[in-house]
Amino acid sequence: MSVVTQNRPPAVASPSPKSRSRGRRQRNTFVAVLMAPSAIGFVVFFGYPLVQTVYLSFTHYNLISAPTWAGLDNFRYMLVDAQFWPAVRNTLWMLAILVPLHVGLSMLIAVLIMGVKRGRTALRVVFYFPSLVPPVAAGLAFVYLLNPGTGPVNKVLAAVGVPAPQWFESPTWSKPALILLSLWGVGTFVVIFYTSLLDVPLEQYEAASIDGAGAARRFWHITLPTLRPVILFASITGVIDVLQYFAQPYVVAQVLSGGTATTAGTLGYPQDSTMFYSVLLYKQGFQNFNLGYASALASLLFVVSIAVAALFVRRARTWF
Amino acid sequence: MRSRSLLLPAAGLAVAVLAASCVGAVDTGKSSSGTNTITVWNGYSGRELDVFKSVVKDFEAANPGVSVTVVGQQNNDKLVQGLRGGSAPDVQWAASNDYVGLFCSSGGWIDLTDRIAKDGLDTGQFTPASWQATQYDGKRCALPALGDVYGLYYNKKLFAQAGLKTPPKTFQQLTEYARKLTKRSPDGKLEVAGYLPLTNFYANRVQFYAPFFGAEWFDADGKPATAASPGWKAYLGWQRDLVGSYGYEQAKAFTAAAGQPYSAANAFQQGKLAMMIDGEYRTAFIKQFTPDLDFGTAPMPVTEQKAADYGMGYVVNHIAGVTKASKNPDLAWKLVKYLATDEQAQVKLGNGLVNVPTWKPALASKDLVADPAFKSFVAMQVHPASQTNPTTAAGAGYIDPMSSFLEQWESGRSADPAAGLAKVDEQITGLLGQR
Numbered sequence: 001m002s003v004v005t006q007n008r009p010p011a012v013a014s015p016s017p018k019s020r021s022r023g024r025r026q027r028n029t030f031v032a033v034l035m036a037p038s039a040i041g042f043v044v045f046f047g048y049p050l051v052q053t054v055y056l057s058f059t060h061y062n063l064i065s066a067p068t069w070a071g072l073d074n075f076r077y078m079l080v081d082a083q084f085w086p087a088v089r090n091t092l093w094m095l096a097i098l099v100p101l102h103v104g105l106s107m108l109i110a111v112l113i114m115g116v117k118r119g120r121t122a123l124r125v126v127f128y129f130p131s132l133v134p135p136v137a138a139g140l141a142f143v144y145l146l147n148p149g150t151g152p153v154n155k156v157l158a159a160v161g162v163p164a165p166q167w168f169e170s171p172t173w174s175k176p177a178l179i180l181l182s183l184w185g186v187g188t189f190v191v192i193f194y195t196s197l198l199d200v201p202l203e204q205y206e207a208a209s210i211d212g213a214g215a216a217r218r219f220w221h222i223t224l225p226t227l228r229p230v231i232l233f234a235s236i237t238g239v240i241d242v243l244q245y246f247a248q249p250y251v252v253a254q255v256l257s258g259g260t261a262t263t264a265g266t267l268g269y270p271q272d273s274t275m276f277y278s279v280l281l282y283k284q285g286f287q288n289f290n291l292g293y294a295s296a297l298a299s300l301l302f303v304v305s306i307a308v309a310a311l312f313v314r315r316a317r318t319w320f
Numbered sequence: 321m322r323s324r325s326l327l328l329p330a331a332g333l334a335v336a337v338l339a340a341s342c343v344g345a346v347d348t349g350k351s352s353s354g355t356n357t358i359t360v361w362n363g364y365s366g367r368e369l370d371v372f373k374s375v376v377k378d379f380e381a382a383n384p385g386v387s388v389t390v391v392g393q394q395n396n397d398k399l400v401q402g403l404r405g406g407s408a409p410d411v412q413w414a415a416s417n418d419y420v421g422l423f424c425s426s427g428g429w430i431d432l433t434d435r436i437a438k439d440g441l442d443t444g445q446f447t448p449a450s451w452q453a454t455q456y457d458g459k460r461c462a463l464p465a466l467g468d469v470y471g472l473y474y475n476k477k478l479f480a481q482a483g484l485k486t487p488p489k490t491f492q493q494l495t496e497y498a499r500k501l502t503k504r505s506p507d508g509k510l511e512v513a514g515y516l517p518l519t520n521f522y523a524n525r526v527q528f529y530a531p532f533f534g535a536e537w538f539d540a541d542g543k544p545a546t547a548a549s550p551g552w553k554a555y556l557g558w559q560r561d562l563v564g565s566y567g568y569e570q571a572k573a574f575t576a577a578a579g580q581p582y583s584a585a586n587a588f589q590q591g592k593l594a595m596m597i598d599g600e601y602r603t604a605f606i607k608q609f610t611p612d613l614d615f616g617t618a619p620m621p622v623t624e625q626k627a628a629d630y631g632m633g634y635v636v637n638h639i640a641g642v643t644k645a646s647k648n649p650d651l652a653w654k655l656v657k658y659l660a661t662d663e664q665a666q667v668k669l670g671n672g673l674v675n676v677p678t679w680k681p682a683l684a685s686k687d688l689v690a691d692p693a694f695k696s697f698v699a700m701q702v703h704p705a706s707q708t709n710p711t712t713a714a715g716a717g718y719i720d721p722m723s724s725f726l727e728q729w730e731s732g733r734s735a736d737p738a739a740g741l742a743k744v745d746e747q748i749t750g751l752l753g754q755r
Contacts, residue, residue: 060754062713064403064426077754082721082747149577166569169576171731257520266520266720271727286397288717289422290754 050302056295063289074296081293086272087280090175094245094276098179099238103231106186110193111223124191131187139251142181143168168252171273178274181248189234196230197223228316236312243305246278253279277301357387358651359409361394361402364673369393371672372413375665379658388655403428408645410652413465413659417453417637417708418716424456425713425755429641431459435653441661449635449706450678456711462641463660464678466669468599469697469706470528470634472621476614478512478594487595487618489630491532491558494595494621498562501594510566510574513587515595517559519726521575522586523598526726527719528634529555531707532622537718537748538710544748546722547741554623556729556737563730584609599636600697604674617696619703633700635708637678676701713755721747 057074059067078084113123130138145151146167154164165173200222208218250267257269267283268275281301285294364372369392376388391409394402396419402408403426412429423429436443443451450464474487482501488494498514505511517524530537535551538544546552563571578592579585582605587593589610597620606613619631640659642652658665666682669675671689676697682688683698700706712718721744728734 062422062426062755063400064422064428073754077750080746080750082724082743147576148573166572166576169572266723268724269520269727271731271733272724288715288751289400289419290714290717290751293754 053295053298053302056292057299059292059295060290061292061295063291067292070292074293075300077293078296078300083268083272083275083280083283086268087275087277090273090275091242091245091277093175094178094242095239097175098182098242099235101179101183102186102189102238103234105183106189106234107193107227107231109186109190110197111219113190113194114197124194127190128187131185133185135247136251138181138185139248140255142177142184143252143255146177146180168256168274169270171271174252174270174273178248178252189230192230192234193227196227200226232312232316236309239308239312240305243301243308244278245276246282249274249276249279250282355648356385356651357389358411358646358648358655359389359391360411360413360655361391361399361409362413363395363415364392368673371669374672375659375668376655378665378668379655382658383654386651400428403643403645406645408643410643410646410648411640411655412643413638413640414462415638416716417462417464417639417711420454420462420639421456421711421713422715423641424459424461424711427644429461430644430646430649431461432463432642432653432656433460436460439657441657445661445680447635447678447680447683447701447706448704449633449701449708450637453635453637453708453711454639456713462639463656464637465640465656465660466638466666466673466675467678467701468601468636468638469676469700470523470597470599470620470636471696471700472595472618473588473598473602474595474616474618475588475591475593476616478591482594487616488621490624490627491554491621492624495558495562495565498595499565502566508570510570511592513566513571513574513593515562516566516571516575516593517562518571518575519559519723519730521578522581522588522596525719526722527709527716528597530709531632531634531705532620532626533558534623534626544718544745544752546744546748547738551623552741553737554625556726559726560730568731588615589613600676600694601674603691603693606693615693617693619696619700629703629705631699632703632705632707633697635701635706637708638675712752714751717751718748721751 056067058070058072060070060073061067109127113120113127116123133141145153148154148164148166148169151167154167157164167173167177204222205218208222213221253267253269253274254265257265267279267287277297278301281294281297284290284297360376362369362372369390372392373390376390380386380388394412396414396416399412399414400419400422402412403423414423424431446464447467450467454460454462454464472487478501479485482497484497484500488497494515501512501514502510503512517529519526529535530551533551533555534549535555536545536549539548566574578587579590586605586609588596588598589606591613603617606615619633622630622632640656642649642656646652659669660666661679663679663681663685664687666677666679667685667687670677670682671687674694677683677688678701680702683702688698709716709719725734725740725744729737729740734740
C-alpha cells in the first residue's frame with residue numbers, strides 16, 4: 001500500500017468573519033439604496049393609500065370632519081344603494097360583451113393585416129391611430145357622431161333605410177354605443193397580436209399546408225397556440241380596464257344630461273344605463289363627498305380585481 | 321435573513337420619506353399670517369373673474385392697507401379639498417348652496433351667528449330664499465351673495481302665431497299653451513315643441529320644479545317625505561301627461577337633436593322650443609348669440625292650489641363663508657359682509673356676472689341693469705314665496721334618487737308613482753344615514 005501525497009496549492013488566506021460581515025453589510029446597504037426609490041414609491045403611492053382606503057371604508061367621512069367609525073355600515077349600504085346594483089349589472093354586462101369582442105376583434109384585425117401582401121405598415125398605423133386619441137376627446141367625438149338627430153351615423157343609416165337607434169340617449173342603446181367607442185380604440189392590441197403573429201415560424205404553416213390542413217385548421221392548431229399568452233394578457237387587462245371603466249361614460253353622461261350654470265350633469269344618464277362601478281365610486285366620493293362609502297366601493301373593487309387576475313392566471317392553461 | 325437585512329434599510333428610508341411627506345403641504349394661497357392679507361377662492365374664470373376682482377379692488381380701496389388675493393377656478397371639489405388640507409383660504413365663495421349643510425355640519429366654514437349679531441346686520445334685507453339657504457341645523461355659516469333665479473322664457477313671435485298674448489300662470493295653462501305652440505312636420509316629427517319637461521333636458525332639474533308644485537322633500541322632523549307630499553304626485557301627473565302628448569320617443573329624439581344649451585344652437589334661441597325654464601343668465605346668452613330673438617320672461621306657473629304664490633321663483637344661491645383655517649377671521653368676515661351687503665358691490669357683481677343680487681337695497685338700486693327681461697327675475701328674487709332646496713349634511717345628493725326615478729317614470733318604465741316615491745324616500749333615508 002503506497003501512500004499518495006497530493007501537492008495542494010497553497011491556501012489563500014480567507015477573510016476574517018468580521019471583514020466578511022462588513023462587506024456583506026456594505027453590499028446590502030448599497031442594494032438597499034438602489035432599491036429605496038422603488039420601495040418609497042410603492043409605500044407612498046400604493047401601500048399607504050391602500051391601507052388608508054381600507055381603513056376609511058369602515059368610517060363615515062365627508063373629507064372635512066375627522067372620520068367616524070361606522071363598522072360595516074358602508075358595506076350594508078351597498079345592498080340598499082339604488083345605484084349600486086345598476087352599476088354592478090352594467091359593469092358585468094360590459095365584461096361579458098366588451099372583453100371577448102375586444103380580444104376577438106383585435107386578433108381578427110391582426111390576422112387580416114398579416115394576410116395582406118402590401119400596405120401592412122399603413123394598415124397598422126390606421127388601426128393603431130385611434131388608440132392614441134384621449135378618452136375624453138373620443139367620447140365627445142362619438143357623442144357628435146352618434147347624435148340621433150344631427151349625427152352623420154344616423155343620417156347614413158336613414159339613407160339606407162335602416163332604423164336609426166337613439167344611441168346614447170336610450171337606456172337600451174347607450175351601452176352598445178359605448179362598446180362601439182371602445183372597439184374603435186382596439187389598436188394597441190392589434191399591434192401586440194400582430195407582433196406575436198410575426199413570431200410564428202412559416203415552416204409550420206407550410207408543413208401543415210402540405211399535410212392538407214385548411215386555413216381554419218392552421219389557425220386553430222398553429223396561430224392560436226402562439227397567441228395564447230397574448231390572449232391571456234389581453235383578457236386580464238381587458239377585465240381590469242372594464243372594472244375601472246370611467247372616462248367615456250363620465251364624459252357621455254355629463255355632456256348629454258346638460259347641466260346648468262350651477263348644476264352638474266347627471267352621471268349614469270340615461271336612466272342609470274351608463275352608471276358603471278367606477279363612475280359610482282367617483283360620484284359618491286367627489287360629488288356627494290361620501291368618501292367612507294366610496295372607499296368601501298374601492299376596497300371591494302380591489303378584492304374583485306385581485307381575485308379575477310388570480311383566477312385568470314391559475315386557469316390560464318385550461319382556458320387558453 | 322438575508323433578504324430581511326436588505327429590506328429593512330429600504331423600508332426604513334421609505335417610512336422616513338412617508339413621514340416627511342405627511343408633514344409638508346403644498347401651499348396654494350392658504351390663509352395668510354399677515355394681519356391685513358387674506359385670500360378668497362371662487363369658481364370664476366376669464367371675464368367673470370375680472371368682475372369679481374374689480375369688486376375686491378373696491379374693498380381694498382375702502383380698507384387702506386388691506387390686501388386680498390383672489391384665486392379663481394375653484395369648484396366645489398377643490399373647496400372641499402382645500403378645507404381638508406392645509407391650503408384653505410380665508411374666504412370661500414361657492415356657486416351654489418348645495419353644500420351649505422356639509423360646510424356647516426363639518427365646521428369647515430365657521431358659524432357667523434355671533435358676528436352677525438355683533439355687527440347688527442339687518443338680515444331682513446336678504447331675500448327670503450337666499451336667507452333660507454345659508455344655515456344648517458341652527459348654524460349660520462355663510463351669507464348669500466348672489467342668486468341664479470329660475471323662471472319662464474317664452475318666444476313672443478311663436479306666441480303671436482298661436483294667438484297667445486300672456487305667459488301661462490298655472491301648469492294646466494302651460495300644458496294648453498304647449499299643445500297650441502307645438503308644430504310637427506308631415507311625417508309627425510316635432511319641429512317646434514311648446515314646452516318639453518323631460519328630466520335633465522337643459523335646465524329641467526327636478527329640484528327647480530318642486531316649489532311650484534308645493535312638492536316637499538322632508539317633513540317637519542327632517543325625515544324624507546316625498547311619498548306623503550301631494551305636490552310630487554301633481555308634478556308626476558303633469559309631467560307625464562305633457563311628455564305623453566308628444567310621445568316619449570319623439571320627445572327624446574327632439575332633445576337629442578337640440579343644440580348645446582350654452583351656445584347659439586340652443587333650441588329656445590333657435591325658435592324650436594316655444595317656452596322653457598331657465599335662469600336669469602340666459603338673457604346674457606340671448607344678447608350675445610341671438611340678439612334679434614323676440615322673447616319675454618315671466619315667473620314659472622304654479623299649480624292651482626298655489627295660485628296665491630304666483631310670482632315666486634326657484635333660487636340657486638352663490639354663498640360666501642369664512643373657513644376654519646382663516647388666520648384672520650375678522651378681516652375675512654369683513655370681506656364676506658362687504659360682498660353680501662354692500663349695495664354697490666352687490667350691484668357691480670349682479671351687473672357684471674348677470675346674476676341677481678340677494679341684498680334688497682341692491683335689488684332696488686337704480687344702478688342695477690334695467691333690462692326688462694332681467695327685471696322679471698329681480699321681482700322673483702324678492703318674492704316672499706321664492707324657494708331653494710333644503711340643506712342637508714349630505715349636500716344635494718338626496719335629489720339623485722328622485723331624478724333617477726323621474727327618468728324611468730317619464731319613459732313609462734315605472735308606472736306606480738306611490739311605490740316609486742316610497743322607494744325614493746327609502747333611498748334618501750339611506751343616504752342621510754351615511755353621515
